[in-house]
Amino acid sequence: MTTPSISSYALPRYAELYCQSNYSFLQGASHPEELVQQAFELNYMALAITDECSVAGVVRAHAEVERLNKPMLDEAERRKKIALGKAGYALGQADPAQAVPSLASSPVWLSQLSQTPSSASSHSSIAPTGSPSASASAGSGSALSTVPSTETPLRLPLKLIVGSVFSLHTDEHSPDLKLVVLAQTRQGYGNLCEFITLGRRRATKGNYYLTTSDITSPADPSLAHLQNLPECLGLLVPEYGSSYEQMLAQAKWIAQAFSGRCWLALTLLHQGQDAAHRSRLMAVSEATGVPLVAAGQVQMHVRSRKPVHDTLAAIRLGKSVQECGFALAANAERHLRQLVTLANLYPPAALEQTLEVMLQCQFNLKELKYEYPGGICPENLSPTDYLRQQTYAGAQQRFRDAIPDSVTRQLEYELQLIAELEYEAYFLTVYDIVKFARAQGILCQGRGSAANSAVCYCLGITEVNPVLGNNLFERFISKERNEPPDIDVDFEHQRREEVIQYIYKKYGRDRAALTAVVITYRVKSVLRDTGKALGVDPIIIEAVARSYHYWDGRSNLMARMQESGLDPTSSVAMQWVYLAEKIMGFPRHLSQHPGGFVMSHGPLCRLVPIENAAMENRSVVQWDKDDLDALGILKVDVLALGMLSVIRRALQFVALRYGRPFFRMQDIPLEDSDTYDMICKADTIGVFQIESRAQMTMLPRLRPRCYYDLVIEVSIIRPGPIQGGMVHPYLRRRQGLEEISYPSEAVKSALERTLGVPIFQEQVMQIAMKAAGFTGGEADALRRSMAAWKRKGGLEKFYNKIIDGMLANGYKREFAEQIFRQIQGFGEYGFPESHAASFALLAYASSWLKRHEPQAFLAALLNSLPMGFYSASTLIQDAKRHEVEILPVDVQVSNWEATLAFDAAQSADTATAEPAIGHTEHTEHTEYVSDCLSSQPQSKPKPAVRLGLNQLKGMQEAAAQRIVRARAQAPFESVADLARRADLSRHDLNALAAGNALESLAGHRRAALWDAVVSVPDKDILREAPVYETVSPQLTLLTEGQSMVADYDSLGLTLGRHPLELLRDTLSKLRFSSSAVLQEQPDRRLVRAAGIVTVRQRPGTAKGVVFVTLEDEYGQINLLVRPALVERQRKELLTSRLMGAYGRWQSANGVQHVIVERLVNLTHLLGQLQTRSRNFH
Known part of the structure; x- marks a missing residue:
């Protein structure tokens, strides 16, 4: 008679304690969501995400756990209420709900695991339907146990454990120690994050450095609280092949560092060394008293990811897969394995210990409570009082005569809601940043949903008065949406760094950091990396990568390979496509967000780890904006907008031309007919938002004649309105070719301003509220689902509510279905009206400057590049067609940047634009018409634009500034005089000569190149050679065509x-x-x-x-x-x-x-x- 295997009996319960996602860059071969889904399917009790020195993937795992557990927890709660009702009836209780604690306060798995591990394991089953029912969680003796249940048993919820794995340096004679650290509590999680920060901040970007002494005896007294990582558990992971002595030494260390909070991780991967490794580890456990616990050392969710795992390893090592040899995993066992496999492989006690570890890890990411930074209001005022004070002070500036009643009502409504939701500190934080920027003359403007807020408008954060429009405050803040508002502020892209450093200085690097951006594999990068890993010829790799264009998306990879000469039926081509498609979208590394700042009241590194950015004086958190949003953590977007730099510079040039101390955006005359004539002709190269091909095609059809027309123009050429079929109906109605009709007055109030066609996200929300009976919070949830429905399929749940709500309110099904189709179109990306209104201000201002001050506009554009659609060459060609005179680079008169020359005949009469902009007041652009232009004395004649030295390829700013300083003393007499007085190298002179900037000193380009050579002899060649007078040879002039080619080579443009x-x-x-x-x-x-x-x-x-x-x-x-x-x-x-x-x-x-x-x-x-x-x- 044979002894039955363990698989013949009930399966054990198991928690995987060592699992790396693909946020352990180039190690893990599965997304966090895939790992969670597989653990759920396999009926695991818990899953620990332990990426290396990182928690970058845990929020995604947390969100997926919440999603998977929710239906089961909802069903368990429903059953419990039914059972409570029956029990209460049986016991004669007046309030049956008090009979048993709620499911939320007593998790269903907690009471079951309070049994002994052996009894607990007897309940398990492979399939979810074989799992114990939620009602069993009440334990024996409960009133619920007397209530029979015939419903299908529910599986237990999956628990997420937050942790990280580290490779700790010991000493030069001992191998590194691999340690998994798991957070037990919120305090332990903070210690873990701070420990990760310590390792990351002391190393270059993407690396970390930690030692065993950082845990046992931190050198920095300020880190004493991290000694032995309190409220964290430690799992020592001995390497395969480690000797008994090495294991013993490491076990003694962890026993001392994590006394009573440590385990030895037993990892068995079906390798030849399994038996010996297990034997040695059991002996060490017995000698030290540190218990064994099973751990899978997981790096992929299913074994079929092994080719991906090998390829990532090859990329990480910089070799081909064939060259990696034993550096690759020996088999595919590092995946989430079936419970039956684990039961046959591990000692029962080691499996039971996983549950013990799980029970000691009670931390949940939902415990993170964000605290707004302090120090943002006077000590004698509360944030509520200070926000109210500053809001009404700003309102007095905005509305100089008297604050309208409608504005007061809106302000009171917003301030009350802000106070109720405790967002005062958030608004004051953004207000403080904007106030600093304005004080420094840095042009800035809020946009996005924040432009729906009258408070933001009065604080000077935004420039659009929402009370005058039909903007929807619920688009910005909703009582029903449990997350902070999102205020985006654009700053001049060339001066944003001043704002960033102000934030760092005010809050300190321990309380402020930039949001991360997850850089993922895209087509070109994945083709190159996987191609190298497969050993493909580098020439073929480059040919395939270069043949791909951004518009190809992720499809047609095989077609691109075939174009490059690869046989599509070859094994190499098929493997290459397979691996590229699998790895595409994998995270590659963390980068910094363009300007999303996270700030906190206490040390930020105890909320989320901080690491160094590639850019000097920058640090980033390990979470991106989606992670922060999911956890309700404040993010202030300090964004860069090139057009703000252009407008600020152009306004300074205009002030210079008219002899004014400053000229502001609000000084630009409103609704200028000449400006709109230019716009209607699509003469908008260089203009903000309406310079693209699509916008230029729309302009002659829509023919904007007022500011609100520009708001629509900015919004209508977006995927949302296009895919929703709104563009042509709007144009037909605008042109009088189609009747404008509304099914009700309620719909008319929402759509009248856009001729009955929804163009903006706010209008969709208003229709949902007015026609389908949505609350403001429900309408905002609809808006958020619109933005993500293609990715997450979140719109379907609103279909019935929209259709049924509109039918109940008397609308025809045809109209209701049409509205839903338009909502789906907005899922492709549509503008909020508030966002478009902010952008339309800049579109009008830049259009006015192009029409009335084209010289200032061109000089400002050239000094703000790179930005926009067009190169300097295209901008200059366009300006020439508008009769703008452009003067070449000349070393005798050009500054580093482009300037205005008010008298071309006297080319030295140039003007820079550096007076203060005078934009410290926040007044509304659309409020009044300034008569400043008509009241000024006669301006100078139209200036010319003098190109700057920065236009020359290879010219360094430091050398250019030396030229300007030397020239201020006296004009240059020759190329040799220039080289001597400005201390120029031959490289500098060559750049000047190639760009024809030495023409005033040396004549034509070839002569200048000769002088550049002889004016600065090589310092180390022929040092002792005799010196003779040099005579310039008779060099022939370049032809016009040759000059043109030379211009493009050295300047990227030509003035000929x-x-x-x-x-x-x-x-x-x-x-x-x-x-x-x-x-x-x-x-x-x-x-x-x-x-x-x-x-x-x-x-x-x-x-x-x-x-x-x-x-x-x-x-x-x-x-x-x-x-x-x-x-x-x-x-x-x-x-x-x-x-x-x-x-x-x-x-x-x-x-x-x-x-x-x-x-x-x-x-x-x-x-x-x-x-x-x-x-x-």
């Missing part, structure tokens, strides 16, 4: 004739028309167009269509390339610098473009510029 002007005869012989000729062509005419490619775009809403913009000497030509042609002529589309297009001309309602039928690469014609004579026509 446009390249297409030199090639026009050649292009005409090939029957390519200029943009000027094309504009006169009738609709549907077959045409040929050619130009230099400036923009390629493939919007996600364009169904695969690619939009290309060409530039010639007269303007721009827009091409529309359909998907089939995109794939057929991919090479011509992506590689052409000078492109020709054959197609059909479309011209309607001011919108003109070529529907392309064939593309041709004409780049070779640019080579002719080198050989053309100066007299070429």
Whole structure:
């Protein structure tokens, strides 16, 4: 008779205590969510996420645990209430709910595990239906035990344990010690986070350094509270192959450091050394008294991830998989294994100890309570009183005559809700940051949902008065939404660092850090890394990676490989595609958020670990914005916006031109007809938000004539309105081609301002509230689901409520279904009206500057690059078409940045723009019209724009500043004088000569290059050689074409004739028309167009269509390339610098473009510029 195996009996309960996700970068091969889902399916009691020196993945795991447990906990609560009712009836109790504690206060697994481990394990089963029912949690003797239950038993909820694994340095003679640390309590979690911070902050980005003495005897007295990591558990993980002596020494160390809180982790991975490893570890356990506990050393959720695991290891080691050898895991056992497998592999006592560890780990991430930073209001005032005081002080500035009753009512409503939700400190924190920026003359403006707040408006955080519009405060703050509001503030991108350092200085680096951004594998990076791991030829790897374009998405990888010459049926190609698709989206490393700051009242590192950023003087937390939102932790977005830099610089130039101390945004005249004329013509290159191809196509059709039209224009070219089918109905109604109708007055009040078509997110919320009976909080939940429905499928739960609510209120089903389809469209990304209103202010201001002060606008744009859609070359060509005079770089007059020259004949009469902007008051842009321009004395003649030395490739700012300082003493007499007085290197002189900046000293470009060589001899060559007078040779002038090529090489632009002007005869012989000729062509005419490619775009809403913009000497030509042609002529589309297009001309309602039928690469014609004579026509 054979002895039955353990699998013949009931399965044990088990908690996995050592599990790494892919947030242990290039180690774990599964997402945290995948690990949680698999542990749940396998009926584990608990899962510890223990990424290396990190808790970056635990919030995602926590959210997934909450999601999986919720239906079961809800059902258990329902059954318990039924059972309580029966028990109460049986016992004659007046209040049956008092008979037994609630499920929330007495978790269902807690009372079951209070039994002895042996009795507990007898209840387990593989399948969830075989698990003990929730009613059993009441224990014997309860009134509930007398109530029979015939319902299907529920499985126990999965518990998440928060921890981390560390490799601790010991001494030079001993191997590193691997330690898993698990948080028992909130205090223990804080100790763990601070310990992680210690290791990360003392190392470079992405690394950490910790020693055993950091635990047993911290050198820094301020870290004494971390000694032996109180309220944390320690699991020693001896390496396979470690000797008994090594294990014993490490076990003695952990027994001393974690007395009574430590275990020896027994990891058995079906390897040949398992028996010996187990034997040695059991002997060590017996010798030290430290118990054994089973641990899986998990790095993937299923064994099929082994190829991914191996590939990640190869990437981490910088080798191919074939070269890694024994560095790879011997088998696929590092996955979450079946309970039956664990039962056959581990001693029962080791499995039972996992439950003991689990019971001692009571910390839950929901315990984290965020505390707002202090020190933001006077000592004699509470945050509530100070916020009220500053809000009404700001209101007096905004509304100088008297605060309107409507504003007062809104302020009181908001202040009451802010106080009720205890958000005063949040508002005051943002207010303090904005106040600092304005005091420093840094242009800033709040946007997003914060622009729905009258309090934000009065505090000067935002510039749009929400009371005048139809904005929805619930979009910003909702009593029913248990999370802090989100205030985004844009600052000038070139001065935002001043704001960031102010925050660090005010709150200290222990209380403030930037939010993380998880950098994930995208197509090009995953192709390169997996290709190297597979040993693919580097030339092929680069060819495949370069053939991919951003608009290809994640599909067609095999097609890209086939284009590069790989056989799609080969094993290498198939493996490459498989691994790339699996690893795509994996986290690669943590980076810093553009400006999301986390600030706290106490040490931030006890809330979340902090590590060094790659950028100097920056530190980041290990959680991204989604993690922080999930836990309700404050984040202030200190964002950078290039257009604010442009506007601030342009306003300074305008003040300089008119002799004013400052010129502000609110000094710009309102509703200027000339500005709107320019906008309607789509003459908006360089203008904020309305310079893209899609916006420029819409402008002649929508024809904005007022500020609110711009608000709509900014919003309508977004995926939400496009996918929701709102664009064409709005345009037809605006043009009088379609009747405007409303099914009710309630809907009319929400949609009247947009002609009955929902354009903004707030309108969708208003319809839900007014037509479907949603509360403000429910409407906001709908809005949040709109943003995530494609990713999380969260909209379906609102379908019935929307349809049923609208039917109940008398609306037709057809209209209700239409509204829901439009809501789904907004899931693609739609603008809130408040956000669009903020952006429209900047769009108008930049448009006015382009129309009325084009010289100031161009100089400001050049000094703010890189930003926007267009290069300096395109911006300059556009300015030249608007009769702006642009002067070349000249070492005798140019500063580092572009300046204004008020008298081109006297080129030294240049002006920089550095007076104070005078933007310290927060007044509303749309409130009054300044007459400052008409009241000023006669301004100087229109200035020219002098290009700065920063335009020269290879020119360093330090060298340029030396030039400016030396020139201030006296003009330069020669290149040698320049080199001597400004202490320039040959590299500096070459950069100046190549950009023709030495023309005033040396004549033409070739002579300047010669002088650059002889003016600064090599210091270490021919030191003792005799010196002779040098005579400049008679160098020939460059041809016009050669000068043009040299300009592009050294400056990236040319101030001479446009390249297409030199090639026009050649292009005409090939029957390519200029943009000027094309504009006169009738609709549907077959045409040929050619130009230099400036923009390629493939919007996600364009169904695969690619939009290309060409530039010639007269303007721009827009091409529309359909998907089939995109794939057929991919090479011509992506590689052409000078492109020709054959197609059909479309011209309607001011919108003109070529529907392309064939593309041709004409780049070779640019080579002719080198050989053309100066007299070429």
